[in-house]
Amino acid sequence: MDAGTLKRERRFCPRCGPGVFLAEHADRYTCGRCRYTEFKKKTSQEEGQIAAAKPSRAKPVKKKEAKAA
Numbered sequence: 062m063d064a065g066t067l068k069r070e071r072r073f074c075p076r077c078g079p080g081v082f083l084a085e086h087a088d089r090y091t092c093g094r095c096r097y098t099e100f101k102k103k104t105s106q107e108e109g110q111i112a113a114a115k116p117s118r119a120k121p122v123k124k125k126e127a128k129a130a
């Protein structure tokens with residue numbers, strides 16, 4: 062695939078078949094012919110940002126106290 066020239070992929074309607082494009086909206090695709098609606102999924106990039114927001118610092122385990130027992 063040419064990453065440099067990659068544009069938004071046009072999707073076909075699964076009901077009407079290839080040749081009938083889905084109209085792209087902000088959060089979904091719709092078919093103007095049969096009213097088919099397909100919601101967009103969250104991109105992996107968004108999920109990555111959420112994961113990155115979580116603190117990755119792990120609490121140090123106190124092993125000295127365990128030794129005292």
Ligand SMILES: [Zn+2]
Binds near residue numbers: 094096097
């Ligand atoms: Zn359709």
